[in-house]
Amino acid sequence: MGIKLQPKYCACGCGGFCKGKWIPGHDQRLRAAIENEVGGLVELRRIVEERLHRSIEFDQTDTRKHWYSN
Ligand SMILES: [Zn+2]
Structure with a gap:
């Protein structure tokens, strides 16, 4: 009866x-x-967004900083 991890x-x-x-x-x-x-x-991404009927949101802050810093 232990909490043993069963292989899945x-x-x-x-x-x-x-x-x-x-x-x-x-x-x-x-x-x-x-x-x-x-x-x-x-x-x-396009397929999933179509299915969700919305945009997938994620953090693009670092990318923007990277691309526009110079
Ligand atoms: Zn596998």
Whole structure:
């Protein structure tokens, strides 16, 4: 009856077991596969925003600072 971590199926669907949500590297593998399927991260963003009916918000402060500092 201990609180033991049960091995779980990897979230990517490969059928492998892992302690966390992913077998190390499989989250990146899935992300790359999704990006490849839809035609890139920009296209993926467009699809998700279409589905959400809103823009995906994220912190662009550092980027702006970087691009416009010189
Ligand atoms: Zn996996």
